[in-house]
Amino acid sequence: MRKLRMGMVGGGSGAFIGAVHRKAALMDGEISFTAGALSSTKEKALTSGRELGLPDDRNYASWEEMLEAEGNLPADERVDFVSVVTPNHFHFPVAHAFAEAGFNVVCDKPLVLDSGQAEKLVETVGRTGVIFCVTYNYTGYPIIKQARHMISNGEIGDIRKVIVEYNQGWLATRLEESGNKQAGWRTDPEKSGIAGAVGDIGSHAENLVSTVTGLEMEAICADLTTFVPGRRLDDDANLLIHYRGGARGVMVSSQISTGEENGLTLRVYGTQGGLRWRQEDPNHLVHTPIGEPERVLRRGNDYLCEEAQRATRLPSGHPEAFIEAFANVYLGFAAAVRSRFDGHTRDDLPADFPTVHDGARGVHFVEKTVQSAQGDRKWLEVGDAIPEEQRPAI
Amino acid sequence: MRKLRMGMVGGGSGAFIGAVHRKAALMDGEISFTAGALSSTKEKALTSGRELGLPDDRNYASWEEMLEAEGNLPADERVDFVSVVTPNHFHFPVAHAFAEAGFNVVCDKPLVLDSGQAEKLVETVGRTGVIFCVTYNYTGYPIIKQARHMISNGEIGDIRKVIVEYNQGWLATRLEESGNKQAGWRTDPEKSGIAGAVGDIGSHAENLVSTVTGLEMEAICADLTTFVPGRRLDDDANLLIHYRGGARGVMVSSQISTGEENGLTLRVYGTQGGLRWRQEDPNHLVHTPIGEPERVLRRGNDYLCEEAQRATRLPSGHPEAFIEAFANVYLGFAAAVRSRFDGHTRDDLPADFPTVHDGARGVHFVEKTVQSAQGDRKWLEVGDAIPEEQRPAI
C-alpha cells in the first residue's frame, strides 16, 4: 500500500492544530508529509517547512504557489490531498481553490465563515467529485463509533432526549489581551466568524450529536452571553433544542466555566436505555439498559462492534486518546481516497469520516444559533443547511 | 434538653416519605413521635398509629380531630409541632389550619398547589409567628452548607453560570398504570398540581440553587414535554434562566432519563473558580480554583466551615447520606423552635432550614415555568413570589 502524499496549508511553527494534524496523519504510516505552504507569511512558511524537513522544491511560500506548482506535477507525484489548517477565515478561499482544481481536501472546522461560502463549497465538491473531509475529530474515538452503532441498532430504543455539553474555562479571563495567540484569533470576529463559544466548540457538540444519533434539529432557542468585558464574541451559549420526530435536547457550550478543561460530554436517553460519554475519559462508554445494571463498555474489547474495533490500535486498558482519534478521521478519509483511486464511484465509497455536508450543517447551525439569540430571542425553525437532493454523496 | 413532641399528619403504613420523616426526626434523640393522624382513611390512620406505637389517646382518626384535641391539651403536653407528609393537595388545608391555630409546622414540598394558597399561608405564618419549615431535604447535606459558605465568602468570585440538573428515569414507562402508588399521585394533576417533573423534582433544583448561591431568577424560558403517551403532566423539563445581576443558568429535570436514578447535580461557575456536587455522592464537593489543581472537599474534615461541621455526625470516610441530611433539616427547625421557646423573637432565631418563603418561591417558580412553556413559549419575567416587605422573618 503506497503512502498518500499530503500537502498542508497553514500549521507553521508554534501552531497548535497543525502539529496535531501532522501527528494524526502520519501516525499509521499510511500518509507522508510531502508538501506545504505553512504560513501566510512567506518567510515563516519557508522556515517552518525547512524545520519540518520538507524538501525545498515542495516547501512553498504561499498556498497559491503550492496550488499552481502541485497542479503542474504529474499525477503520480503531486499531493493526493491538501490539509487546510489555517485560521478559520482562510478555510474557504484555500479549500475552495484546491477543490476546484480537483484536489481532495481535509479542512479543519468550522468549515467556512458563513452559509453562502458553505453552499458554494458544497456545490464545488459535488461538481468536481473530490473527497472532502472536515476534521470534527471527536467522532474519531472508537467508542463513539460504538455509541453510533448501538443507537442505529436500536439498543436504546427511540431517542427521547439528548444532553450535550462542551465546557471550557480557559477564556474566563481576558486571555486574548495577554498575547495568547489561540485566544486572540478565537475571540476575533474577523478570523473566527460571527460566533465565539458556539462556533469554536458548540459546533463540535452539534456534530457529535448528529453523528452519534442521526437526529436533525427542527427548532432551537438560544441564549448567548459575553461575560468577559471587552470581548467581541459570545463566550457562553446555552440552547434548548427540538429534534425532528419529537426528541428534546439541551446544549451547553462555554469558555468561561472555570475549572473545566475540555469537557465535551454526551448523554442520550432512549425508551430502552441510555448512553453517556465524556471526552476526558474517552475509552469508556456507559450504557444503562432499562431495568438492568449499568454497563461500562471499554475500548479494545471483543464485545464492541466492528467499526469500533477497527478504529483501535492498542489492547484494552492501554488508553488511546485525542491524537489517535484524530488519526482515525484521517484513516477514514484516506480509505475513501484510496477507494476512489481504485476506481470506485462516489456512491460506493467508505464514508466513516465527517464530510463537507457535516461542515455545511455546522455553519448553518452556528448562524441559526446567533439568529435565535438576537432580537426577540424566540424559538427558531432551523431548516436544512443543504437541501437533501443537493447533498454530495460524500 | 427535653425532646420536642411531634405530631404527624399522613405517613401511614406503606408511605415512603412519612417513614423517612420519622427516621429523620427521631435520629438525634431531640424529637419524640407523640401523636399522629396518619391517613385520610380513618381505619388506616388508626391501624398505622398502633403499628407505630402511638398511644391510643394520641392516635387520631383524622387531622381535624388531632387539631382539636391537641389544641385542648395544656401547653406542656400538646405537640410542639406538626409534620405534614400527605400527598400535595392536602398540604394547604392541613398546614394552614395548624398554623392558624398556633402550631409550628414542618411541611413536605411542594408547599402547596398554587400561589394563591402560598400567599395565604405566608400571611398566616407572618401573623401568627409560628415556625414553619418546608423539607427541601437536599439542602441538609453538610457539604451543601460548605458550598453555600464558600460562595457567600467570595471563594469562587462573582457567579457567572449555574447548571443544575435533576435527572430520573423511573417514569420512562407508564408506571402509574401498574399500580405504583408513588407514580400514581405524582402524575395526577389533582394530587400533584399543574406540573410533573418540574414540580416534583425541578422544585428541589430551584431551591438548591437559591440556597447555595442566593441568586434570584429574573427571566426563564421553559420547554416542557410529556413523553410517555397518556400521561397527564410533563415528565421532562428544560429551562434557560437569567438571574438578576447577570448570571446565566440551565436547569434540566426529567423523569424519563433512562438509567438515571436520583441525579441531582449542581455546578456553579464564578470568576475565581467553580464548584460541583452530585447528590448520589453527597459527601464530596469539588472546588476548582482558577489556575490551581482541582480540590475535593470531603465531609467530616476540620478544613470545612463551622456550619458543615456542625451538621456532621460521623468522621470523614464514614459516609452519611439521604436520611442524615433530612435529619439536619429537622435539627435546624428544632433549633428555631427551641430558641423561640427560650423567648427569642422571630428576628433573632437561627434559620438554617428552608422556610415558608422558600416554599412559596418554589410554587411561584413552578407556575412561571408552566406559563413560559405554554402559548408562544417565550422568555418570561419571573418576578417575586412574595414581595420582600411581606416576607416573614423566618
Added chain:
Amino acid sequence: MRKLRMGMVGGGSGAFIGAVHRKAALMDGEISFTAGALSSTKEKALTSGRELGLPDDRNYASWEEMLEAEGNLPADERVDFVSVVTPNHFHFPVAHAFAEAGFNVVCDKPLVLDSGQAEKLVETVGRTGVIFCVTYNYTGYPIIKQARHMISNGEIGDIRKVIVEYNQGWLATRLEESGNKQAGWRTDPEKSGIAGAVGDIGSHAENLVSTVTGLEMEAICADLTTFVPGRRLDDDANLLIHYRGGARGVMVSSQISTGEENGLTLRVYGTQGGLRWRQEDPNHLVHTPIGEPERVLRRGNDYLCEEAQRATRLPSGHPEAFIEAFANVYLGFAAAVRSRFDGHTRDDLPADFPTVHDGARGVHFVEKTVQSAQGDRKWLEVGDAIPEEQRPAI
C-alpha cells in the same frame, strides 16, 4: 410488633461509637432505649443517662448494678438485650456476665482481647443459648449482601484471589499525644489489646472477606510496622494470605496512609468474573463478568437479590450509608431475638448478622497476625479459632 428493650453499657456523653449504636438501633422503630450504664465513671454514667432521657430507675451507675437490677425485673419488663459499647478491654467482663445471666448481647468489635477470653465466651453463649451479635457493621450494607449472594450463587466462578484493604491516615501523626480520646485508647495496648491497625481495622477486613466469600485462612505471612515514633502498637499491617482450597489473598490495613479516610475496599477475582466494592461509595457494586462489559449494580434496584432488597430503606439514587448499614446489623440481630421469643430453636433462627463465632475468629486472626510478624517472620498456619464442632449454631 412490640419494640425490643435495649440496655446499653458504655456510650456516655462524647463517645463516638455509642451514639452510632443508638442511632442504628433506634432507626427503624423496632427497638427502644430502655436502660443503660453509660460510663465506667458513676457520675458520668448517671449524667449521660439523664441527658439521653433514660428514666431514673433504669439509669444505672455501673454495669454490675444494671445486671443485678434488670435480672430482678419480670421478663416482660427487663431489657431484651444488652449492647456493649465500652472500650475493648471491658468487652469480655461485661458481655460474659450478661450472657451468663441469660441476656442476649450485642457487642462491639473486637469481641475480646485474646483467644482465651473468646473461647470462654463462645462456650458460655453455646451453653446458655443467648443470641450474641458482634457489630462488624460493614457487613450490614445491602450491596455487601448482594456480593455474598452472587458469590455463593457461583456468579463469578471459583474464587482465585482476594484483595482487601482498609486504609486510614488519621494516625499519621502522634494524635494520641494531643488528647484525642479515640486515638488514645486505640493506641494503648491495655485498652486495645496486642494489635493496632490490624486489630482496629484489619479485623473488619478479615470479617468482610469471610462474610462475603466464605473463604477460610490456611496460612498467613504478616508484616507489621509502627511508623509513628513512640507509638506502642503497629500502625501499618500488610499480609499475604493462603486460603483453604487454593485462593490467594492480600490484606492491607493502615492508619498512617495520609489522605485516606476510611478506605475499606474489597476485590474478589473468580474464574468467571470479579467483584469490587468501596466502603466510601457503598451503594455500588462493580461486577466484571469475563468477556463482557463491566456492570455497576446499585442499591435499591429490583435486579438485586432478596436479602439486599430487604436491607434497603430508600429507593435507588437516594443514598444510604454507614448508619443505615449499622442499623441492618441490629435488624438482623433483632430478627433472631424475636424468632427465639417465638419459640424457634437456635438451629432454626435467621442469622443475617455477625455472631460470636465471627468475633472469636477475628480475635484468633489478630493473634496469628502478630505471631507471624514476630520472630523469624515466616508463613504461619492459621488453624481454627473454634473447632467446628464447638461452634454455636448462631
Added chain:
Amino acid sequence: MRKLRMGMVGGGSGAFIGAVHRKAALMDGEISFTAGALSSTKEKALTSGRELGLPDDRNYASWEEMLEAEGNLPADERVDFVSVVTPNHFHFPVAHAFAEAGFNVVCDKPLVLDSGQAEKLVETVGRTGVIFCVTYNYTGYPIIKQARHMISNGEIGDIRKVIVEYNQGWLATRLEESGNKQAGWRTDPEKSGIAGAVGDIGSHAENLVSTVTGLEMEAICADLTTFVPGRRLDDDANLLIHYRGGARGVMVSSQISTGEENGLTLRVYGTQGGLRWRQEDPNHLVHTPIGEPERVLRRGNDYLCEEAQRATRLPSGHPEAFIEAFANVYLGFAAAVRSRFDGHTRDDLPADFPTVHDGARGVHFVEKTVQSAQGDRKWLEVGDAIPEEQRPAI
C-alpha cells in the same frame, strides 16, 4: 534539527509492540525509520520491511546482516540507533552485539533473561559508551514526571509506604492454547524467562516505584502462584517489600484478575501527604496533603513542573495516553543521543529515560522474587543488581 535514523530488529507484520515502537518513535518528527530486520524468519522480515516502506537496501533479512551492513556504512548514513523489539530471549544477543559494535540501543523490557546477561550488557555499555534505553514506557507519562518531581521536592515528606499494583485478567483462561501469539510467548519459559506475571508486568511495577520514589528494595517476601492448569509460569504474584530506610511496600501483579485490563496503579504515602495514580486514567495525579482537601493535578496545566510540561503535546483536557507516553521515552533517549553527538560526555547528558541499569535492576528483581517464592518462602535480602561503582553514568 536532523532526524535520527532508527533501525529496528523485530516488530514485523502482526507484532503488537513493534508497531507501538514505530508510532512512538516517529510521532514527533525527530526520528526516521531507516532500516530494519523485522523478523527472525528471513522471508517474513523482508515482506514486513517492504510493507512498511523500507528501501530495499536497508531492509535486512536478519539482524546479523543488518549489523554488518550498517557497520560498513559511513557514519552520516548508518542508523543512529537500533530498536530491539523481539521476544525476550533475543534481547541479549541482539542488543549486546549492536552495543558492542558501538550502536546506541533502545531495547524493550525485560532487558534480558538473567542477571548474568544483564551484567555483561552493563559492562559492555559502560565500556563502549553507547546510549542504552530500556522502554519502561509507563515512566513516560508527564504526570509521572510530576509525581517524581513532587517526591524529590519533599512535597509529601518522607515516604512510609508504597502500594503498587499491576492487575490484568486476560490470562484468566488458557489463552496460550488458542493460538494467541502474545499469550504464547509470554507463558513460555524459553521465550520469557523464569517468571510470568512478575516478569511481564511486575517488572513495570518495580520500575515505576523506583523511578517515582527513588526507593531501593532491601528485602522481599514473595508469593507466586500458577492458577491456570497446565501453565508453566506464574500468573499471579504478591510481594511484601522492605525498602532501605524503613519504608514498607506491597506489590501485586496478576494476569488472572478477571475484569482488570491494564490496571497499573501507584500509591505513595509520606509523612506530609500522599500521591496516587492509575495508568488507565493517566492524565491525572491525586495529591492528598495532610489536613487539606485532596488535589487533582491534571496534565497540561501551568502549575505542573517543567519536566511534566515539556513532556506534553496537547492542552489540558485533550487527553494524551499510552502512545504519547511511549513517545516520551524515545524523546528522552533521542535527547541524550543528540547531546552525545554534540560532544557532551556521558556524565553530562540529559537522562530522562530508563537506562541499562534500570533494565539490569529489573532482571535482578525478577530473579530475587522467584527465589523468595521458592523453598521455604522466607523474606530474602535483595542486594544490588549492579554495585554502585560499576553502574554506567547513563
